[in-house]
Amino acid sequence: MENKLPFESIKREIIIKKESDTNPNLGRKPEQRSVVELIQYGIINLNKSSGPSSHQAADYVKKILNIKKCGHGGTLDPKVTGCLPIALGNATRIVQILLPAGKEYVCLMHLHKKIEEDKLRGAFAKFSGEITQLPPIRSAVKRQERKRKVYYIEILGINDQDILFKIGCQAGTYVRKYVHDLAKYLGCGGHMQQLIRTKAGPFTDGEMYTLHDLRDAYEFWKEGNEEMIRKIIKPFEIATKHLGKIWVFDTTVDALCHGADLYAPGISKLTSGIGEGDAVAIFTLKDELVCIGVASMDSDGLLVKEKGEAVKTTKVFMDRGKYIL
Numbered sequence: 256m257e258n259k260l261p262f263e264s265i266k267r268e269i270i271i272k273k274e275s276d277t278n279p280n281l282g283r284k285p286e287q288r289s290v291v292e293l294i295q296y297g298i299i300n301l302n303k304s305s306g307p308s309s310h311q312a313a314d315y316v317k318k319i320l321n322i323k324k325c326g327h328g329g330t331l332d333p334k335v336t337g338c339l340p341i342a343l344g345n346a347t348r349i350v351q352i353l354l355p356a357g358k359e360y361v362c363l364m365h366l367h368k369k370i371e372e373d374k375l376r377g378a379f380a381k382f383s384g385e386i387t388q389l390p391p392i393r394s395a396v397k398r399q400e401r402k403r404k405v406y407y408i409e410i411l412g413i414n415d416q417d418i419l420f421k422i423g424c425q426a427g428t429y430v431r432k433y434v435h436d437l438a439k440y441l442g443c444g445g446h447m448q449q450l451i452r453t454k455a456g457p458f459t460d461g462e463m464y465t466l467h468d469l470r471d472a473y474e475f476w477k478e479g480n481e482e483m484i485r486k487i488i489k490p491f492e493i494a495t496k497h498l499g500k501i502w503v504f505d506t507t508v509d510a511l512c513h514g515a516d517l518y519a520p521g522i523s524k525l526t527s528g529i530g531e532g533d534a535v536a537i538f539t540l541k542d543e544l545v546c547i548g549v550a551s552m553d554s555d556g557l558l559v560k561e562k563g564e565a566v567k568t569t570k571v572f573m574d575r576g577k578y579i580l
Contacts, residue, residue: 258407260357262497267526277540284541285490295344297488302463303339328353337452346491356456359423366416367444403428457496492544495536499529508578517566529554546571
């Protein structure tokens with residue numbers, strides 16, 4: 256069975272509610288932004304190395320690009336490597352929609368004595384689905400037991416007392432604690448030797464870049480070659496890939512930029528699979544992110560209703576005035 260995080264299992268199709276053209280004099284497609292604009296409204300899938308904290312890695316990005324602020328999408332311990340989305344400049348708040356998204360890790364666990372394979376596989380089966388975790392003493396959350404979901408577990412290899420496995424889990428699952436609890440259940444003790452994050456929401460290890468890559472790309476751009484920096488810095492809209500989407504008419508955009516909620520008459524098209532209460536991303540017809548909100552109805556309702564509140568706006572990203580002639 257293919258390992259998928261919950262949002263990856265949702266098949267979304269674009270449904271037209273009312274066709275409309277967009278004024279070419281208003282806004283700009285994300286891929287047409289200049290590099291200067293990307294540095295202020297972009298996101299990087301950083302391959303964090305072992306050593307720096309997530310905050311330090313974000314700070315290095317800030318210094319390389321000479322910008323005032325950036326933020327990361329989900330803390331990794333200093334020794335943990337892999338996917339660390341870094342949002343740049345005015346796009347920093349986009350990381351808030353990545354924090355609750357599912358994560359995937361590849362972990363090397365060392366058991367303190369050899370365990371029969373059948374017993375080991377049985378323990379992994381028990382520690383899947385909904386599990387209970389007590390966060391470690393050094394953690395960013397209150398230390399009390401809480402439920403977390405393990406979406407999938409796959410043993411990739413067993414070499415004596417070393418077990419390599421892949422885990423897809425709900426945000427806020429502590430893999431180090433998962434290893435400790437599983438080894439305790441087995442009655443042998445054990446610890447996490449190495450951990451790599453391979454997915455953080457829509458970002459995967461299929462296309463990650465190091466701090467060295469970013470530094471080189473920045474220098475190439477300063478010398479007139481922007482090819483590499485455009486590969487590394489993506490329009491921040493990519494961070495919404497895991498969300499349902501709604502596209503609105505040009506005439507609706509500016510009100511949303513002022514924090515207004517979206518009403519049914521402003522919708523041009525949408526994706527299927529939106530549920531009432533889901534976080535959704537609202538776009539212009541040029542695929543520019545306007546805002547994030549909470550759906551007041553499901554896709555079927557959004558498609559047929561001609562009146563009423565469709566989305567409660569929670570975070571606005573587009574500057575005011577871009578869609579006024």
